[in-house]
Amino acid sequence: MAETGGDAFVPAADRINPDASLWHWLAYDLRRYRLARGESATKVAGIMGCSRAHVSNFEAMNRRPSEKNLKPLDGAWRTNGHFVRIFTFARRDHNPNWYVEHLHYEARAHTVRIFEPLKVPGLLQTEDYARVAISTEGNADVDQAVAERMARQAIMNKNPPPRMSVLLDECVIDRPVGGREIMRAQLARLLEISRLPNVTIRVAPRSIGFHLGLAGAFKLMGCDPEGDVGLHGGVRGRQADLGQR
Template identity: 45%
Template sequence: MLPAADALDPDNNPWHWVSVDLRVWRIERNKSQADVADILGLESSTVSNIEAGRSKLTTENARKLDVAWRTRGHFERMVRMAESKHDPDWYKQSLSYERRAALIRAYESLWVPGLVQIEEYALASFEAAGATDPDRLWRDRKARQEILHRENPPQLQVLLDQAVILRQVGGVEVMCRQLQRLLELSHLPHVILRVIPFDEGAHMGQDGSFKIMSATRGQRRSGWDAVYAEAPIGGRLITDPAKAADFWIRWDRIGAKALTVAGTRRLILSTMESMR
């Protein structure tokens, strides 16, 4: 089997190009991975992971390399270019972060988040999107939901625009069952659900849905953060710490517009009553 670094595809994957270039420039300078780690303030294992394509070079660390090796911005330009390209594997990668997260914060402006969907709602959403195998997609989604019921589940915090609970995906009966499911989940000790009502007017969340996945549960984060931002033809995975931190600020600003947990339950109940 080829070593991970030799299995990279720099011709078709811009992040692999960054990894390969880092390795080439390091070897040309007769430097070890430990030498690069000293420049970047990282562990040698992290540099190894970057060169193998398992981790990504951040913009900040790209700048450090450019300064240390006098590359006139070479690595920062490469990272910017890699970030600007769509990677079809981002969604799959985001699920790996989701499985390992201790805290998940999801904001949705259009749909009930996949982690808390019921089957009928999910199938209706797949069919609306033109999926050719909605049953398989539901099996995959249901498997994802198992993290909420394991022995040590992640803390799940959900913010929903009011439009999400009003849109009758799958019809009235399906939507009422979905809303009932949200109410049930909101009483679990590891789930917080809040809705941003229409009367709050415009808010930052209208720019698009996103999900923050974190290795730790507190506001003082000591592990990794990963963000998956939704988009019509495929979302974007963000692992750069500085860029991920921007989404924590965005989350707080959206949350400032949301109802309390109790107020959210009352709004969901009144929405269900109006549908029947």
């Protein structure tokens, strides 16, 4: 089957279900509107200010468009803000599968940037520190949760490993989680990791006072082809695409 305008049909688009989520609906309508207008992906790329490959990936949900891509499309197609509206609500929507998706992006990331105001990030925790932290989170199976957290750290052994930049609030290294021995081992682990050529660990001193990072932990994972995918930490967790570079 061929698309209008001679562009190759995107088989992955067949798996898009507009009833599954707002992101699915956005991808579905991008393709549906384009085909209804008889326009090629190449022509739409010119409107959206991106490449034809990006348009194909938008329609297949392999990549998410930005508001900058969608606003001119609404204008050109006179959709009264239809695509920007879906995009806006999709960005706000809580994703119940956020943790599974987060692990998917984390495992593939070529860059990881983390700010943590309360505890050592999971990728840098020792097993003992992780056990103490996880035991306070209400997990039904602490042993399994600890094993899963330790398994995530395998990304540090990838070839090439991800470039990692970590910023910790000073209270993270001052708080004696699990007692002195566990915390001493955790600090030694941080020092060990900080010596890796692909890792930078910095500490924001208490003397700087209040700063925006105290609103919560966040992580940016650089992935291809999605671009930067962000995770803002909280009790429930929220994941949002923060745009492509």
